[in-house]
Amino acid sequence: MFHRFANPARFLRLAAAVQPWAAGATVVLLATGLVLGLVASPADYQQGETVRIMYVHVPSAWMAIFCYSALAGACAVALIWKHPLAGLAARATAPIGAAFTFLALVTGSLWGKPMWGTWWVWDARLTSVLVLFFLYLGYMALDNAFDDPGRGAKASSILALVGFVNVPIIKFSVDWWNTLHQPSSVVKMGGPAIHPSMLTPLLLMGLAFTTYYVWVLLIRIRREIIATKIRALQMRQAAGQGAAAPAAAPAPGEAR
Amino acid sequence: MSGFVLVIRRDLHLAFRQGFESLMVVAFFVIAVLLFPLGVGPEPNILARILPGVIWVAALLASMLSLERLFQTDYEDGSLELLALQPVALEVMVMAKVTAHWMTTGLPLIVAAPLLAVLMNMPADGLWALMAALVIGTPSLSLIGAIGAALILGSRRGGILLSLLVLPLYIPVLIFGASAVDAVLGGFSAKPQLLILSGLLVAALPLCPWAGAAALRQSME
Amino acid sequence: MDALTSYFYMDGYAGFIWPAYAIVTAVLVGLWMISRRSLRDAERTLDTLSPPEDRQ
Numbered sequence: 001m002f003h004r005f006a007n008p009a010r011f012l013r014l015a016a017a018v019q020p021w022a023a024g025a026t027v028v029l030l031a032t033g034l035v036l037g038l039v040a041s042p043a044d045y046q047q048g049e050t051v052r053i054m055y056v057h058v059p060s061a062w063m064a065i066f067c068y069s070a071l072a073g074a075c076a077v078a079l080i081w082k083h084p085l086a087g088l089a090a091r092a093t094a095p096i097g098a099a100f101t102f103l104a105l106v107t108g109s110l111w112g113k114p115m116w117g118t119w120w121v122w123d124a125r126l127t128s129v130l131v132l133f134f135l136y137l138g139y140m141a142l143d144n145a146f147d148d149p150g151r152g153a154k155a156s157s158i159l160a161l162v163g164f165v166n167v168p169i170i171k172f173s174v175d176w177w178n179t180l181h182q183p184s185s186v187v188k189m190g191g192p193a194i195h196p197s198m199l200t201p202l203l204l205m206g207l208a209f210t211t212y213y214v215w216v217l218l219i220r221i222r223r224e225i226i227a228t229k230i231r232a233l234q235m236r237q238a239a240g241q242g243a244a245a246p247a248a249a250p251a252p253g254e255a256r
Numbered sequence: 257m258s259g260f261v262l263v264i265r266r267d268l269h270l271a272f273r274q275g276f277e278s279l280m281v282v283a284f285f286v287i288a289v290l291l292f293p294l295g296v297g298p299e300p301n302i303l304a305r306i307l308p309g310v311i312w313v314a315a316l317l318a319s320m321l322s323l324e325r326l327f328q329t330d331y332e333d334g335s336l337e338l339l340a341l342q343p344v345a346l347e348v349m350v351m352a353k354v355t356a357h358w359m360t361t362g363l364p365l366i367v368a369a370p371l372l373a374v375l376m377n378m379p380a381d382g383l384w385a386l387m388a389a390l391v392i393g394t395p396s397l398s399l400i401g402a403i404g405a406a407l408i409l410g411s412r413r414g415g416i417l418l419s420l421l422v423l424p425l426y427i428p429v430l431i432f433g434a435s436a437v438d439a440v441l442g443g444f445s446a447k448p449q450l451l452i453l454s455g456l457l458v459a460a461l462p463l464c465p466w467a468g469a470a471a472l473r474q475s476m477e
Numbered sequence: 478m479d480a481l482t483s484y485f486y487m488d489g490y491a492g493f494i495w496p497a498y499a500i501v502t503a504v505l506v507g508l509w510m511i512s513r514r515s516l517r518d519a520e521r522t523l524d525t526l527s528p529p530e531d532r533q
Contacts, residue, residue: 038498039484049488056501079470099508103501110497114490127427134424141420145411154474155407159421162403162467212505216512223516226523233526 008225011085015218022215026208033204041197051198053111059206060104063213064132065167067097071139072164075157085221087153088228090160091143092220096213098136105129124173125181128166135163149231259344260352267356277322278360282368285318289372300377307376308386308437309430315365315390316426319397322361323422324415326353326405327472337476346469354395354402354465362394378441385440385450392453393433399457399464400425406471428456 037055044051074090077083108126109119120126139156146152174183194202271277292310293303330336339349369390373383404422408414436449487494 043488049490050493052487052494053497056497060501096508099504103504106500107497110493114493127431131424131427134420138421138424141417142407142411145408145413145417147412151410151474154477155411155471158403158467158471158474159407162425162463212509216509219509219512219516223512223519226516226519230519230523230526233523237526 007085008088008228012222012225015222019215019218022211022218025211026215029204029208029211033201033208037201037205041201042195044198047115050111050114053107054198055201055205057104057107057111058202059209060100060107061129062206063209064097064101064104064129065170066210067093067100067213068132068135068160068164068167071097072160072167075160078153079157079161084228087157088221088224089217090157091153092217092224094136094140094143096216096220098133098140100209100213101129101133101136105133121181123181125170128170128173131166132163132170135160135166139163259342260348263339263349263352264356264359267353268359271356271360277325278364281318281322281361282364284321285314285365286368286372288314288317289376293376303376304378304441307373307378308382308434308441310376311369311372311386312389312393312430312434315369315394316397316423316430318365319361319394320401320419320422320426322357323401323405324408324418326357326402327409328405328414331409331475336472340472340476346472347465350402350406350465350468350472354398354468357402358395358398362390362398365394366390382437382441385446386437388446388450389433389436389453392450392457393429396429396453396457396460397426399460400429402468403464403471406468406475409472409475429453432456 033055038052041052043049071090071093074086074093077086078090105126108129112121113119139160142159143152143156146155174181289310292306296302296306327336330339340346342349366387369386370383373386378386401422404418404425407421408418411417432449432452436446436453439446439449485491485495
């Protein structure tokens with residue numbers, strides 16, 4: 001029984017070592033990025049003070065796509081090589097990605113109202129990010145829809161891979177269609193078209209969101225590993241004690 | 257190839273025997289569209305404006321309604337495992353099931369659509385664009401839906417889950433299907449939209465049976 | 478004091494900028510707290526379940 005958990009056991013030690021550093025880096029990067037973004041950076045000559053929403057909106061959108069790519073990658077590894085940790089990482093990533101997608105949509109809305117005069121436009125970029133949000137929800141719903149967690153993991157992995165077609169659509173939607181949403185000014189041929197006083201806080205916030213992702217991801221993977229162990233123990237106890245198995249053992253927490 | 261034809265014939269036979277399910281799908285489609293003049297009001301200009309979108313949304317929902325049973329009965333009575341044991345690839349089987357699904361839902365919708373368009377005062381030149389878009393677009397709906405139908409096998413709350421999985425993936429077909437008609441009604445050519453719809457179909461033709469077969473395999477493990 | 482007020486006023490965009498930051502903070506802190514509590518709960522369940530020789 002235990003050789004199956006040998007790999008997760010090593011991972012648990014690694015996670016315990018990395019997690020404090022990820023937490024510390026998140027706090028430091030976030031503090032620096034916020035001070036630079038909210039106080040030290042200038043207002044945009046076109047957008048005025050509202051440009052400060054960029055320092056949370058753009059990193060959220062980056063992370064929304066990054067998390068989905070990580071999710072699809074982990075699902076591919078889990079399906080092809082049947083790596084147990086990859087499946088747990090995918091399941092742990094989904095809620096974080098959904099949270100970032102939600103934040104990208106809400107902060108974008110709060111930025112769009114003063115700049116475009118409307119909370120929402122039905123253009124390609126906004127619609128495809130909304131679809132991304134639904135893909136996250138669908139992934140999580142399917143993952144939890146089976147009595148056998150292994151079945152849910154496999155079915156939702158296939159869904160995550162199918163949904164990956166949406167990622168290039170999001171990426172190129174601002175280039176392919178005419179839209180209110182401005183194209184990327186950071187990743188661009190010939191260097192970013194954005195002043196360093198704004199680029200620095202933006203990149204710091206992006207890094208902070210990335211380390212936040214690592215931090216919370218490690219917490220969630222540890223939880224998934226323990227939940228797997230609990231299920232194995234409960235099944236062994238049920239098998240050992242037959243029909244007399246106590247039903248008192250609480251189910252693993254369902255908050256995901 | 258003969259396995260392909262056999263599965264289609266079997267599914268069509270079942271569909272006709274099981275109380276005219278495709279007729280019910282068409283009835284749902286017609287009623288859903290006819291709710292709009294009652295809800296929005298009988299103003300001809302407004303109806304003509306929203307009609308392409310209404311017809312496409314109703315087609316999406318009607319196509320999705322019958323999806324849940326695409327593999328469900330075969331999964332429950334074990335004939336899915338028999339199909340998987342055949343020498344024909346499971347991908348071909350999925351393709352056959354999708355073809356049968358389209359013939360029992362997509363095709364009746366295409367037949368019913370012109371009637372609805374006339375009832376809702378659609379100008380004649382928009383009609384051919386609507387038909388062309390439906391002919392190219394509805395097979396994509398059946399193909400994409402097959403993935404969702406295969407994924408939910410054996411799950412709790414299958415039907416509502418299916419809509420959450422499939423409807424977001426239907427959005428591109430809806431957008432370009434409705435805007436093809438809009439373009440013609442606005443005096444433009446519908447060619448770009450129809451080309452994109454064809455592109456979606458060409459991409460879905462190999463990918464969806466492949467993903468659907470992968471989903472079926474893991475459901476039988 | 479006036480400088481501080483005008484800073485928080487954000488040129489009239491305070492109603493958009495501060496809610497954006499507030500909701501980001503709320504969601505990120507909330508997700509972290511939910512994840513951590515769920516880990517704690519799982520650890521506690523494992524402790525009650527496993528006899529000492531099963532611990533790793």
